[in-house]
Amino acid sequence: xxxxxxxxxxxxxxxxxxxxxxxxxxxxxxxxxxxxxxxxxxxxxxxxxxxxxxxxxxxxxxxxxxxxxxxxxxxxxxxxxxxxxxxxxxxxxxxxxxxxxxxxxxxxxxxxxxxxxxxxxxxxxxxxxxxxxxxxxxxxxxxxxxxxxxxxxxxxxxxxxxxxxxxxxxxxxxxxxxxxxxxxxxxxxxxxxxxxxxxxxxxxxxxxxxxxxxxxxxxxxxxxxxxxxxxxxxxxxxxxxxxxxxxxxxxxxxxxxxxxxxxxxxxxxxxxxxxxxxxxxxxxxxxxxxxxxxxxxxxxxxxxxxxxxxxxxxxxxxxxxxxxxxxxxxxxxxxxxxxxxxxxxxxxxxxxxxxxxxxxxxxxxxxxxxxxxxxxxxxxxxxxxxxxxxxxxxxxxxxxxxxxxxxxxxxxxxxxxx
Amino acid sequence: xxxxxxxxxxxxxxxxxxxxxxxxxxxxxxxxxxxxxxxxxxxxxxxxxxxxxxxxxxxxxxxxxxxxxxxxxxxxxxxxxxxxxxxxxxxxxxxxxxxxxxxxxxxxxxxxxxxxxxxxxxxxxxxxxxxxxxxxxxxxxxxxxxxxxxxxxxxxxxxxxxxxxxxxxxxxxxxxxxxxxxxxxxxxxxxxxxxxxxxxxxxxxxxxxxxxxxxxxxxxxxxxxxxxxxxxxxxxxxxxxxxxxxxxxxxxxxxxxxxxxxxxxxxxxxxxxxxxxxxxxxxxxxxxxxxxxxxxxxxxxxxxxxxxxxxxxxxxxxxxxxxxxxxxxxxxxxxxxxxxxxxxxxxxxxxxxxxxxxxxxxxxxxxxxxxxxxxxxxxxxxxxxxxxxxxxxxxxxxxxxxxxxxxxxxxxxxxxxx
Numbered sequence: 001x002x003x004x005x006x007x008x009x010x011x012x013x014x015x016x017x018x019x020x021x022x023x024x025x026x027x028x029x030x031x032x033x034x035x036x037x038x039x040x041x042x043x044x045x046x047x048x049x050x051x052x053x054x055x056x057x058x059x060x061x062x063x064x065x066x067x068x069x070x071x072x073x074x075x076x077x078x079x080x081x082x083x084x085x086x087x088x089x090x091x092x093x094x095x096x097x098x099x100x101x102x103x104x105x106x107x108x109x110x111x112x113x114x115x116x117x118x119x120x121x122x123x124x125x126x127x128x129x130x131x132x133x134x135x136x137x138x139x140x141x142x143x144x145x146x147x148x149x150x151x152x153x154x155x156x157x158x159x160x161x162x163x164x165x166x167x168x169x170x171x172x173x174x175x176x177x178x179x180x181x182x183x184x185x186x187x188x189x190x191x192x193x194x195x196x197x198x199x200x201x202x203x204x205x206x207x208x209x210x211x212x213x214x215x216x217x218x219x220x221x222x223x224x225x226x227x228x229x230x231x232x233x234x235x236x237x238x239x240x241x242x243x244x245x246x247x248x249x250x251x252x253x254x255x256x257x258x259x260x261x262x263x264x265x266x267x268x269x270x271x272x273x274x275x276x277x278x279x280x281x282x283x284x285x286x287x288x289x290x291x292x293x294x295x296x297x298x299x300x301x302x303x304x305x306x307x308x309x310x311x312x313x314x315x316x317x318x319x320x321x322x323x324x325x326x327x328x329x330x331x332x333x334x335x336x337x338x339x340x341x342x343x344x345x346x347x348x349x350x351x352x353x354x355x356x357x358x359x360x361x362x363x364x365x366x367x368x369x370x371x372x373x374x375x376x377x378x379x380x381x382x383x384x385x386x387x388x389x390x391x392x393x394x395x396x397x398x399x400x401x402x403x404x405x406x407x408x409x410x411x412x413x414x415x416x417x418x
Numbered sequence: 419x420x421x422x423x424x425x426x427x428x429x430x431x432x433x434x435x436x437x438x439x440x441x442x443x444x445x446x447x448x449x450x451x452x453x454x455x456x457x458x459x460x461x462x463x464x465x466x467x468x469x470x471x472x473x474x475x476x477x478x479x480x481x482x483x484x485x486x487x488x489x490x491x492x493x494x495x496x497x498x499x500x501x502x503x504x505x506x507x508x509x510x511x512x513x514x515x516x517x518x519x520x521x522x523x524x525x526x527x528x529x530x531x532x533x534x535x536x537x538x539x540x541x542x543x544x545x546x547x548x549x550x551x552x553x554x555x556x557x558x559x560x561x562x563x564x565x566x567x568x569x570x571x572x573x574x575x576x577x578x579x580x581x582x583x584x585x586x587x588x589x590x591x592x593x594x595x596x597x598x599x600x601x602x603x604x605x606x607x608x609x610x611x612x613x614x615x616x617x618x619x620x621x622x623x624x625x626x627x628x629x630x631x632x633x634x635x636x637x638x639x640x641x642x643x644x645x646x647x648x649x650x651x652x653x654x655x656x657x658x659x660x661x662x663x664x665x666x667x668x669x670x671x672x673x674x675x676x677x678x679x680x681x682x683x684x685x686x687x688x689x690x691x692x693x694x695x696x697x698x699x700x701x702x703x704x705x706x707x708x709x710x711x712x713x714x715x716x717x718x719x720x721x722x723x724x725x726x727x728x729x730x731x732x733x734x735x736x737x738x739x740x741x742x743x744x745x746x747x748x749x750x751x752x753x754x755x756x757x758x759x760x761x762x763x764x765x766x767x768x769x770x771x772x773x774x775x776x777x778x779x780x781x782x783x784x785x786x787x788x789x790x791x792x793x794x795x796x797x798x799x800x801x802x803x804x805x806x807x808x809x810x811x812x813x814x815x816x817x818x819x820x821x822x823x824x825x826x827x828x829x830x831x832x833x834x835x836x
Binding site for chain 1: 538637652782796824825827830
């Protein structure tokens with residue numbers, strides 16, 4: 001197979017479909033989503049059988065249990081995918097919204113209309129449910145999608161693609177609106193991320209290695225999520241009950257997630273009081289603490305934090321702790337070490353809360369709330385295709401609106417420029 | 419000089435300054451702009467003397483008259499730069515604006531705060547006034563700027579930089595908020611566009627060749643403006659007086675600009691009536707017409723348009739004309755040949771106007787108005803740093819808001835995630 005030629009054809013078909021999809025009305029897009037959900041439930045047996053082929057291959061290839069678990073489609077997970085599709089039906093359609101339409105001194109009216117980006121390339125790893133989720137978000141936002149999942153899930157993904165195509169056709173939408181790349185050749189990814197004439201944006205979903213590699217090589221804009229090195233700062237005027245609750249929740253609610261706290265900063269005046277209380281809570285969950293020298297003066301016996309600890313995304317029951325002298329030192333630490341994902345301050349002090357919100361440059365900045373809230377569902381986006389740690393285009397959780405752009409519209413009555 | 423080391427230092431200083439600038443209040447930024455304007459008027463003699471060195475060098479190097487004209491600083495142009503700075507003072511500060519702040523079911527409040535992008539790299543050619551304009555737009559939007567002008571203007575640009583630094587310091591802002599690269603080594607551009615750790619976005623201003631080269635090599639997002647192949651479609655139900663006025667204005671108001679019409683599409687039923695009227699007008703301005711066969715049946719004696727004509731940005735008194743069968747064919751032509759800059763329909767038909775607005779995928783889409791209106795000042799942005807033909811981040815004329823992003827803010831009262 002000539003990969004370049006194959007991907008060019010995929011790109012051409014996606015571009016053509018994107019024009020039809022951009023003009024599809026909300027009803028047609030919602031009908032397609034409902035048909036896909038129905039077809040998915042009806043195809044349960046086929047999906048499980050195809051998935052079994054991937055699982056068998058995976059076992060032969062020695063994939064570990066966690067990988068196989070992510071790969072597996074059960075009746076419950078298939079029902080979950082179908083339910084996810086129906087939830088996207090309920091979200092408002094962002095396309096076509098006109099805002100800021102107002103008259104200019106020349107008499108023309110100028111406004112903005114929200115439009116799809118065009119063609120979105122999604123590159124992901126082993127979870128087959130991403131095929132359905134990503135297709136649905138692209139479809140609802142009027143974008144054609146080119147999906148490239150991990151080769152380990154190829155039979156599952158093709159089976160899901162068949163279901164999606166059936167739903168699209170039943171709703172009268174072009175089947176090329178969602179294409180699942182059939183080749184498992186890695187060169188296909190190389191093509192996908194270097195054809196700006198056919199692809200408007202790439203959304204990689206997966207491990208840091210995958211995302212870094214794609215970002216380095218892409219000639220197409222990438223909406224990317226790199227590290228989540230999130231901080232909580234307990235200010236001298238924090239309510240310490242809130243501080244303990246938030247710092248515990250931010251670390252222990254879930255470990256392997258990007259919005260978990262990885263470093264705790266504590267203002268010196270309250271360190272001696274709050275750190276022992278927190279250490280007691282963390283000990284119950286067997287969280288390993290690594291402290292700066294002043295932290296270790298208070299919490300005797302914990303590990304020393306190395307220079308590397310301050311930049312580490314543990315994704316594990318490990319926490320680095322530093323005692324700082326006030327807000328300025330906390331913000332300086334965050335500017336130096338944060339991945340600009342999510343940071344929180346715990347304080348009752350109005351001025352410092354206001355300063356933290358203004359001065360900390362991260363995708364989500366919080367006062368008296370757990371970093372775990374940094375999430376598309378918690379923010380009311382309804383669904384998220386990912387979280388952006390970039391500043392360009394979209395920042396933080398990315399929902400349907402993040403998959404759109406705005407064009408200017410101008411309404412005149414024969415107006416010419418003088 | 420070690421270019422890599424030099425640019426790294428420039429980048430580090432810019433990043434440090436960007437944190438201070440992001441928190442600078444509007445008053446300080448406006449004071450700096452006023453001080454720079456005053457310093458610019460006071461330094462008129464120095465600026466003209468330094469500019470004379472560039473002009474002399476340019477003459478020795480055989481630069482053509484048009485180039486030397488763009489390079490020249492006169493008393494009037496210096497006053498114009500100062501006036502431009504004062505106009506930016508009058509624009510609202512986009513930074514810190516909080517929108518969409520609302521309660522979520524969990525009790526947290528979630529909203530968005532507008533924030534600077536951080537560090538903006540501007541790469542431009544010979545016009546020294548860009549140094550002042552770009553610095554002012556970056557400053558007002560809270561961004562640190564790294565400016566890299568053409569080597570032909572190096573003495574002029576350094577003199578302007580001195581003026582800018584004096585103004586920044588007088589207002590108590592870091593002088594590194596605006597840095598003008600001192601080396602004329604081309605390798606500096608290569609470094610600037612490949613240091614994402616220090617530079618958040620690149621805005622190239624100049625010829626197509628420069629922009630294409632930068633986009634191809636950049637590892638930093640680029641807000642770019644490529645071709646302006648703009649179309650006007652005269653629909654069968656157009657008011658032909660408006661059609662003639664708009665098609666004439668779109669072509670003849672100025673030739674060398676990106677928002678000039680390059681191709682006219684005319685619906686068949688009105689072609690025989692409107693084309694001769696337009697030809698008479700264009701003849702007065704010596705506009706060369708190049709037509710499709712059906713156009714040439716009506717306008718005998720004009721040149722035949724070649725396949726290449728439909729993709730050509732003439733930037734000259736040349737126009738290609740095609741007769742089409744209705745809106746669908748017009749939109750198909752636009753999708754195939756447009757650079758997605760600006761397109762206009764002339765029609766009195768409500769449904770076709772509505773369809774054109776929805777279906778044409780360009781940065782500006784107009785009804786009954788000249789494409790020449792696609793401009794930051796005409797749209798009320800106050801000033802523009804460029805026009806984006808991309809869809810990601812910002813589309814169309816780019817003003818202060820295009821140089822910003824939004825972060826999420828979350829306000830709680832000890833809220834944790836359950």
